[in-house]
Every structure is written in C-alpha cells, then in structure tokens.
Amino acid sequence: MAGRCVRVLWRRSCSGSAAPAVEEKKPGRWERIKSWKVVFWTRSLLRDYGEACKDIVVGAKERPGKAALYLSLLAGVGVCSAKAPSEDSFQSHLLEASASLLLLSPWTRSGKSDQHVQRLIDLRNGGRLRHINLLLFSLVYEVPYDQECDLYMTQCPHLKPRWSDFPHRVLDIGFFGHWWLFQNKMKDFDVNEEEFANLPAHMRTISFNDLHTQENEKLYEIKFQPVVMAEDGEK
Incomplete structure (x- = not known):
C-alpha cells in the first residue's frame, strides 16, 4: 500500500515538473491573405x-x-x-466643306457637292445623324427621327426602321482617317458640271494629254515674250 502511494506521488511530481506544452502560433496576415480564394x-x-x-x-x-x-x-x-475617324472629325469636315462652298458663286460650285453637303447639314440640324465605331472603321448613318423625339412613331416597334434597310441609310464610311464617300462627293467641288452639259461628249472630259500639247507650250512661251509697240505712222 505504501509502495503504491509512493508511485502515485512520483507520477504527480513528474507531471508537474514537465515542461508546458507549446501553444500553436496563429497564422500571420500574409499567410491568411495567401489562403484567400481570390489570391x-x-x-x-x-x-x-x-x-x-x-x-x-x-x-x-x-x-x-x-x-x-x-x-x-x-x-x-x-x-x-x-485611325478610325470620330464623330467630331466628321462634323469638322462637314463645316469646312460648307464654308468652302459658301465662298463660291452658285454658278461655279458643283451641284453634286452642294446637294450632298446641304443634305448632311439638314440631317445634322434635325438631330438625325448617328455615328458608330466598328473598331476597324466608322459609319455615319441616318435615322428617321431625333433622339429626343417622343412621338408614337418613335416608340412603336413595328414602325422602327428594319435592319435590312440599314445599308441604304449609311451616309459615309470612315477608314484610316478619311471619310471616303464625303471625299468623293467633294471632288472638284469648284467645277459646275451643268455648264458643260450641252457640250459634245468628247469635249466634256479633259485628259492630261489635252492640257500638255506642243501648241499649248508655244502659247505659254509667247506669253512671256516682250510686247513690241508699233511706232507712229507704222501699220
């Protein structure tokens, strides 16, 4: 009995003198961040x-x-x-073309260019011009009504324009910094084609060879020759 008590006391003393268990350290902030699902x-x-x-x-x-x-x-x-042109680029080209045509007389400006510019200005003033950027190129097209218009015709889905009619409403194509249809319409804007409408077909077009001939060169050289004035009494 005494030996048993001694063994119990010996175990208690050993357990009391043993080193305390090491507490587990909490993970740091960086370790917690690395464990996030987003990371x-x-x-x-x-x-x-x-x-x-x-x-x-x-x-x-x-x-x-x-x-x-x-x-x-x-x-x-x-x-x-x-280089896809923006809407501001188109507006700038339109204003410049309108100013250039206003400096010309109605009898000298091109009717094709004037009608095209006047139509674009009317659509712009009516809020019916739209611009869309398609990454590689830009488009300017016409819509039937202004964006702020709140009539029944603008709200009814059955009266809205169809996608099949979209190619007919395209007014210009912007590619590589140029508005190609606008540039084509403004070609020779200071030449009135109606003045030459009554001429024969072979005289309506002038080629480069027609302008640079030997006769034209001689006339050009004669222009710079001094003028000889006849003396009194000479015919």
Missing part, C-alpha cells in the same frame, strides 16, 4: 497565361512565317482602330 484564382490565372505565352514563343520559333503574319495582322488591326 489563389489570380495565381492560377497568371500561371496559365505564363504557360500560354511560353507556348506562343515556342510556336513562333518553330514557324516564324506564320508568327510574322499574325503579328502583322494584329498591328494592322491596331493601326486601323487608332
């Missing part, structure tokens, strides 16, 4: 993009011609997108 998703995404870039580099080394073609296409798309 894990971002790291996985960056890893996938890195592998994809490595595959692109390896493929470009194996097929340099194909890689050069793709790079040139991407560069072309980027340049065309950067």
Whole structure:
C-alpha cells in the first residue's frame, strides 16, 4: 500500500515538473491573405497565361512565317482602330466643306457637292445623324427621327426602321482617317458640271494629254515674250 502511494506521488511530481506544452502560433496576415480564394484564382490565372505565352514563343520559333503574319495582322488591326475617324472629325469636315462652298458663286460650285453637303447639314440640324465605331472603321448613318423625339412613331416597334434597310441609310464610311464617300462627293467641288452639259461628249472630259500639247507650250512661251509697240505712222 505504501509502495503504491509512493508511485502515485512520483507520477504527480513528474507531471508537474514537465515542461508546458507549446501553444500553436496563429497564422500571420500574409499567410491568411495567401489562403484567400481570390489570391489563389489570380495565381492560377497568371500561371496559365505564363504557360500560354511560353507556348506562343515556342510556336513562333518553330514557324516564324506564320508568327510574322499574325503579328502583322494584329498591328494592322491596331493601326486601323487608332485611325478610325470620330464623330467630331466628321462634323469638322462637314463645316469646312460648307464654308468652302459658301465662298463660291452658285454658278461655279458643283451641284453634286452642294446637294450632298446641304443634305448632311439638314440631317445634322434635325438631330438625325448617328455615328458608330466598328473598331476597324466608322459609319455615319441616318435615322428617321431625333433622339429626343417622343412621338408614337418613335416608340412603336413595328414602325422602327428594319435592319435590312440599314445599308441604304449609311451616309459615309470612315477608314484610316478619311471619310471616303464625303471625299468623293467633294471632288472638284469648284467645277459646275451643268455648264458643260450641252457640250459634245468628247469635249466634256479633259485628259492630261489635252492640257500638255506642243501648241499649248508655244502659247505659254509667247506669253512671256516682250510686247513690241508699233511706232507712229507704222501699220
């Protein structure tokens, strides 16, 4: 009995003298951040993009011609997108063309150019011009009503213009910094075609060879020769 008590006391003394258990440390802030789902998703995404870039580099080394073609296409798309004209560019071209036509007499300006510009100005004043950027090029088209118009015809879905009629409502195409239809309409805007309507067909058009002939060159040289005045009594 005494021996048993001694063993119990010995165990208690050993357990009391043993070192206290080490408390578990809490994870730091950085460890908690790394365990977030967003951080894990971002790291996985960056890893996938890195592998994809490595595959692109390896493929470009194996097929340099194909890689050069793709790079040139991407560069072309980027340049065309950067040079797609904006709505302000179209408005500026329209005002400049209108001012240029106003400086000309109605008998000398081109009727085709004047009608086109006047129509665009009427649509602009009525709020019926729209501009859309399609990445590679821009379009200016006509709408039947102003955006602020609140009539029944503008709200009824059955009376709205159809997409099949959209090509007929396109007024201009902007590509690589130019409005091509507008530029074509304003060609020779200071020449009135109606003045030459009654001329024969072969005289309505003038080629480069018609302007530069030997007879024209002689007349041009004679223009710079001094004028000889006849003396009194001479005929």
